[in-house]
Structures are given as C-alpha cells and as structure tokens.
Amino acid sequence: MDKFLIKLPKPKDGQPSSSSNQPFVSSQVAPEVQRHTNSFPLSNMDSMLDFKSLEADPKDRMPISSYSPNIRDAVRRYYIQKKPCQPVDHIFPKTKFVDKMRQFRPTWFKRRSQWLEYSIKADAAFCLCCYLFKNELESRGNAGDSFTRDGFRCWNKALERFKKHVARFLLTSGFPFRGHDESEGSKYKGAFLELLKWYGDRSFDVGRVILGNAPQNDMMICPTIQKDIVEACAKETTKAIIEDLDGDYFGILVDESKDVSHKEQMALILRYVNKSGMVIERFLGIVHVNDTSSQSLKKAIYSLLLDHSLCTSKIRGQGYDGASNMQGEINGLKSLILQDTSSAYSIHCFAHQLQLALVGLSKKNSDVDNFFYVLTNILNTIGASFKRRDSLRQHQEDKLEELLKFGEVHTGQGLNQERGLQRPGDTRWGSHFKTLDNFLILFSSIVNVLKDMKRDCPYHLDRFTAENLLSKIHEFEFVFMLHLMFKVLLLTNELNKVLQKKDQDIVNAMGLLDLSKKRLQMMREDEWDSMMDEVSLFCGKHEISIPKMNEDYSNGKSKRKRSNISYLHHFRVEVFYAVIDLALQELNNRFDVVTSDLLLGMASLSPVDSFANFHKDRIMKLAEYYPSEFGDKELRELNFQLDDFIVYAQKCDSKFLNLKGIKDLAKVMIETKLDQTWSLVYLLVKLTLIIHVATASVERAFSSMKYIKNDLRNRMDEDLLNGCLVC
Known part of the structure; x- marks a missing residue:
C-alpha cells in the first residue's frame, strides 16, 4: 500500500506542517499515482469526493469497484491514511462453537496491524488490503469473499485462517515465496533477509550497501533480485558438487511425486565417495516430468546429468522406491538403466520386498485374493462401529473367563492380553501376519459380534451384510485359507522382523532368507497331513462342516460339481501346493x-x-x-x-x-x-x-517427504524451488 503515499520528512521546529484538513494534498501523492489519475486535477477529484460520507465500518463500505475509476485511488488513499478499523475497547460478543464460547480477540490486531479489521455491526473480521486491491488481484487469483464482502466469524479457527489468508494474498500479489513479517522490528524476517543480514555483518563491503545501509531504496530485497541470488547460489553450489565428484563413479537416488497443482516432479540426488573417503549424497536438481513412465523418467535423468556434464557410463548404483515403474524387471527404470550400464545395480528395501512378495502372491492367486477380500470386509464391518468394537471386547472377556474357569488357560504377568483387529496394509510390514494371528484367537468373538449384528441392527443392509459374512466365515474353504496363509506368513515372520531393524546384519538376513525358503519347501513336502488335522480340529471346535474329501468338488457359487476333481485334489493341489509354490517363486524373484x-x-x-x-x-x-x-x-x-x-x-x-x-x-x-x-x-x-542398499529406515524417509513438500513451497516457480533445494 505504500506506493500510494510518499513519506514526507518531519517538519523542523517553527515550520508549519504540510498537512491540511483534507486527508491528502497533491504533494503527498506518489508520481505514479498522479499519472494514473490524470483525467482530472487531483484537487478537483478531492473536492468532488465527500470523505465524510465514506463508511468506517467494513461491513457498510461500498466496494471499490462501485466508485468511478477516476476517484478510486483517492478513496484508497483515504482508507490507507485512516488505517484499518480496529476497535480495541469494544466489548466483543461471544458465540458458541462446538462446546465452547469464543469471541474476537483485540490482541490479534498486534501482528496484523496493517490489514486486519473488525466490524462492530457484523461481528466479523475483514481485510483492508483485499477491500482496496481485490479487483486488481482477481485476474491473478481469487482472494475470496470471507474477508471482504461477508466477513470472517469462525473464531475457533481464526489464527489458522489468518495465516492462510496472508499466504494467499501474497501469492496472488506476485510474492510466491514470501510469508514473513519483514519489518525492521520483526524477529522472524524469513530465511533470505536473515541470511543477507548475517552475511552483511561479516563482510564490510557487503554490509555497507544492503538493507538499512543501502543507498536510497536499493536494499537488494526485491523479488527479482532474490531469485537472481538464489539462482546464482544454486549454480555455484552445483559447480562445487561436480568438482568434488571429479569425474568419478557415482550412484543416483530418484524420487518422484506430485505437487499441489498435480504436476509431476522428479528429484535427483548423487551418491559418491569423495577424495577423503567419505560417502557424500548431494541434491542435484528437481525437474518437471510429463508423466511417471519409466521411459520419461529415464529421459529426464539423462538430460539432467548431461546438463551438468556427467557421463551415464559412470553410474554404479540406483536407489528408488518400490513402485512398478521403478523396479519392474522388464520395463522398469532400474532395468532400462541397467541395459545401458550393466554395473548400475539397485538393491531395494528387503522389508518392502518381502511385503511386495505377499502382495504379488495375493494378486496372482485368486483363492488368496478372495480370502483377503472377505477378511478385510469382516474387519471393516466390525471396526466401523464403536459399539461393535466394544461388543468384541466384551465377548473376548467372557470367553477368557470361561477358559479360566475350565482351566484351559493360565494367568500370569503378560498373559491373556486384550487383542484388537488390525487391518492388513500393502505397505505395512508384518501387518498381515498380526491380523491373521489375532483373527484365529478372536474367531469365536468375531462370530458372536456378527450374530449380534444380524439380530439387533436396525438397518436391513447391515443385517444382510452380517448374514453374508457369517456364511462366508463358516465355510471350510475360508478356514482352510486362514490356516494356510497364517502358516506361510509364520515361516517368514522372523525374517520380516530382522529386515525391519535399522542396523541389519546382511549375512544373518540372507541366512534367514534361505531358511524361510527351506521351511516352505519342507511344509510343501511333509506338512499337509498335520495342517489338515489342525483345520479339522478348528472346524470341530467352531461347528463348521467339513466336506468329504473323496467327493467331487463344487466351487460353492453355482453348486455345479467339477468332474474328476475331488475336494482333496482341489485343496491339496490347486490351493496348498499352488500357494506355497507361488510364495517360493515370489521370494526367488524378489531376492535374486x-x-x-x-x-x-x-x-x-x-x-x-x-x-x-x-x-x-x-x-x-x-x-x-x-x-x-x-x-x-x-x-x-x-x-x-x-x-x-x-x-x-x-x-x-x-x-x-x-x-x-x-x-x-x-x-x-x-x-x-x-x-x-x-x-x-x-x-x-x-x-x-x-550401491544404495535401501533399508526400512530409508523407506520411512521416503514417507516423511510429505512434511517437506508442503502446499506453500510447491506453489513456487519450479526454478526458484530447485534453486532453494540445491542450496
């Protein structure tokens, strides 16, 4: 708003002030404003406008666009000099939000003295800047009506909305990277001004020409200069990185994600060993990619490396997340780069690989996929209601008391802990095993909750869902798959625990991997009978009918029997052998x-x-x-x-x-x-x-990037964002 005024020097003692009864005189008007208002002499404009008629309360003001274009600047100057409407002594009314009474706080004026206004008539907050300049900003971004026409009254979210409003106004006014109070007395001027001040304090030549010591207004803080400085610093930083690499071998770490405008961005990091024998990882740049296909990413990587005169034949390691476009064996980015540079190896996170092996098993075997589909529906149905979860706990307690009464379980420290139903997740390591373990123990309690739901639920759809799930859970095929998958996951559970440790013993992990493969093979060859005994015992305990294994198998849907295929052949060959063989195949493919x-x-x-x-x-x-x-x-x-x-x-x-x-x-x-x-x-x-050996801790670091790639930063121009990240 300062462009509409020129600050005049204070009058010396004995000299009359230049102010008059009118809000401004022509000597106070900035030259560029005089050029904009040259249709009429300024004195004529001021005489045409009755300043006393201008409303002080923000709710009652006429929109700036309602005034004649020739007098709008005069209105703006009047309100700028008058300053925002900020009644301090007013008794602010209270309004109930949820369960608390809240009101406007006059202390909010302190840090927002230049723009925040309060309307006594509407009991609402307004923005003076938006009122004065919104028409000019609408072509560059919508500043919203909550702080102009309607007013803002959500006092329970006031500070959060004030902060977002300031950021939005700065973004639409052409300052996408500023979000701080840059006044002289502010303690938080932002990274750029703090860095500039720090450097000026340490260099006399720099300090005497910047900020407060700058000649006239040349303070080196305008947006264009800031961007130029960031770009120059980024180039010098990148130059130092390339010189430190000195044409040696290097690895690449690549991650891609969308920004808030859904533009795909790819970040590239170099990993190398410097002349001191230290492992160095340096951010090289972030680039926009049209899509995340492996071919597009490869082209972007090679282009970025070529821009910095780095030879792709020197790549000796690759590091990516577990997405198929990165890790695909045929057309994945890893494979495409390996075709060009045969020694550019990539070793993905073992813990994630083990989980992906299970996901691959589910997708490639229809019986496993159907089993987890039914299991997930049961968990979602019970977990969706607090009442059903409480009912599950109560049934669990009743069952425990019954078992204690008959001496089937023993008491002791750490025994008989309460269990919950954890949903399995494709990216949560070990979650499937924990889910199946709890499901087996809580089976009778789950059945009781579904029965209660079928009997007592007021809605027909809920009763139908419970009845359908009860029929599924009492099928022999479901119980068989429950025991089979629990046994398969049990054999890899110890390996899963080792792979999630931060400090992995690679030799021990590889030994456990071989052990898991051998145990699965032994299960396939020798443990069919023992598993069938466990399943039969479980079915007898829970009153689940067991089909006669020598009869022809029917799939349970059409009730049509398949000729020459018995229940024994189906469960032993088409399910038991097939699932174990597929599990071994996935482990061999993932851990080659x-x-x-x-x-x-x-x-x-x-x-x-x-x-x-x-x-x-x-x-x-x-x-x-x-x-x-x-x-x-x-x-x-x-x-x-x-x-x-x-x-x-x-x-x-x-x-x-x-x-x-x-x-x-x-x-x-x-x-x-x-x-x-x-x-x-x-x-x-x-x-x-x-070689970048990704561990579970690295996978967690990929997940933590959401804290860095926030909304405000992703609204930056890509070149500026890249320069800031490089520095």
Missing part, C-alpha cells in the same frame, strides 16, 4: 542371485569385529559383477591384494580395530594412504559404498 551375491560380498568386506565376516570367495564374486573395472588381470591382482590386506588390517595396524562399517574402512584407508598400496581393494570398497 545377483542381489544375494552383492549383499554377501559387501558383508564380507565389513570391518566390524576385526573383519569377522571376511570371506575371500564372496569378495571375488562381488568384483566379478564389475567387468569394466575388474578384468582377468585385475581379478588376479585383487586376489593377491586381499591376502596381504586382511593380514595387515587384522594384525598390523590398530587403526583398523573398532571400525563400525565400510564407511569407516574407506576413510581409514585414505588417512593411512593404503588406498594407493592396495588400490583395487579400495576401488571395490568405493564401488560397494556407491
């Missing part, structure tokens, strides 16, 4: 030989416990996966270097003791200059560090 060799080789290089996991054959196998770096000659030389290196590291140099990982090993080799003595060993260590 290349991944296993890479991880075991990396674990064998680990210096933890004085190289306790050192295994020369596994390390040599790891080196063979890098044919460009390790030909036949280099492999023979590496074989000799490993023999000397391990003896020296374990017995001759105390600096190699108590190292916590391969990162420490690389730094110690640089410090002792052993990277020159055993150059091939160090090269393999460096390549190992570049």
